Amino acid sequence: MGSLLKIAQAGTLESSDIMITVAPGPQDSGIVIELQSIVMIQYGEDIRRTLATIVGEMGYTDIYIKALDRGALDCTIRARALTALRRAGGVFKEDIV
Amino acid sequence: MDEKLRRSMLFLPGNNPVMLQNGGVFGADSVILDLEDAVAPTEKDAARFLIAHALRFVDYGDSETVIRINPLDTFASEDIKAIVPCRPNAILVPKVEGASDIQTVVQMIRAAEQPNQIPVKIIALLETPRGIIEAYQIAKADPRVVALAFGGEDYTAGLGAIRTKEGKEIFTARTVVVNAAAAADVQSIDTPYTDANDEDGLLADTLLANQLGFKGKMSINPRQIEVIHGVFNPSRHEIYWAQQVIFAIHKAQGEGSGVTSLNGKMIDLPIVNRAERILRLAQLLGLLEGAES
Numbered sequence: 156m157g158s159l160l161k162i163a164q165a166g167t168l169e170s171s172d173i174m175i176t177v178a179p180g181p182q183d184s185g186i187v188i189e190l191q192s193i194v195m196i197q198y199g200e201d202i203r204r205t206l207a208t209i210v211g212e213m214g215y216t217d218i219y220i221k222a223l224d225r226g227a228l229d230c231t232i233r234a235r236a237l238t239a240l241r242r243a244g245g246v247f248k249e250d251i252v
Numbered sequence: 253m254d255e256k257l258r259r260s261m262l263f264l265p266g267n268n269p270v271m272l273q274n275g276g277v278f279g280a281d282s283v284i285l286d287l288e289d290a291v292a293p294t295e296k297d298a299a300r301f302l303i304a305h306a307l308r309f310v311d312y313g314d315s316e317t318v319i320r321i322n323p324l325d326t327f328a329s330e331d332i333k334a335i336v337p338c339r340p341n342a343i344l345v346p347k348v349e350g351a352s353d354i355q356t357v358v359q360m361i362r363a364a365e366q367p368n369q370i371p372v373k374i375i376a377l378l379e380t381p382r383g384i385i386e387a388y389q390i391a392k393a394d395p396r397v398v399a400l401a402f403g404g405e406d407y408t409a410g411l412g413a414i415r416t417k418e419g420k421e422i423f424t425a426r427t428v429v430v431n432a433a434a435a436a437d438v439q440s441i442d443t444p445y446t447d448a449n450d451e452d453g454l455l456a457d458t459l460l461a462n463q464l465g466f467k468g469k470m471s472i473n474p475r476q477i478e479v480i481h482g483v484f485n486p487s488r489h490e491i492y493w494a495q496q497v498i499f500a501i502h503k504a505q506g507e508g509s510g511v512t513s514l515n516g517k518m519i520d521l522p523i524v525n526r527a528e529r530i531l532r533l534a535q536l537l538g539l540l541e542g543a544e545s
Binding site: 172231238 | 305
């Protein structure tokens, strides 16, 4: 569906936020997520699933995501991921915001 | 007039997740999720996504959700397109200078609203000398306008005056806004008190706003809410007086008398209206029990 044109970043390292960097991955590299979180033990898998779901919904298959989480809620993770993807040149449906 | 209580309207910076997710716990009558001054130009896109998701997933309890968009000559169109489908209660439009600004915003909102969506209300923020002059026309520009809010900081800059805590420089504008809002049957909301550490100053400023006729006050810090509510809530004395007025009116009507008085003062229609408003407010706030004791 969409294709990333460049590396982009969104979010901050403040409490309850998450800083997400996205970059185009080499062909057939798949969805690679590198995650650091202050709640890794409790919610690490949930955060990974949220990020994978978003890029999956948008049709990306080869993408690198680095996420530094400071305890963000799911809605914040989604918002920061979508911002990073749009900044990276991702193509959006009008109603995705 | 829109009966929604807006004693306090709390600004929350639109690109700050911790403030956005906790905005419902402070007890403000309205929360203003801010896309304008609190967000750097390079972060407007991020704030739009964050606010859109907050509106969908954060529980703001009884607080009305109001989004301050950017001015019409900057990012207002993108803001409305992104935010309105997420069903905020109202849009706070900054730097409104005429009825045509409101009509432009209404067109944008209509284009962005989803089928069966409750119409998004408009609160017009008047913060330029031109906006103050046009206050009544702005308030009457469209039925979606439910309140005029006054922004003292930008207004003072527009005047070329120095903003003081005493506020003599904004006195005329305040009274114009209150009068225009009352004439148009919409609410009037006062400018925020920007020194969050000065509680005495906040109290004095809010008492003045209440005395002038404002129905509420914007705030920039959750700590200000209690003081603001304390001023805009009806006092026990006011509630007792209002109950006496209504009792006297009912008694006179029962006796077939067209005219009545309370403690030697004639009760006429404006007095009854004021008493009814106080009792409605007291009932909404759960203050009626024990007020007569």
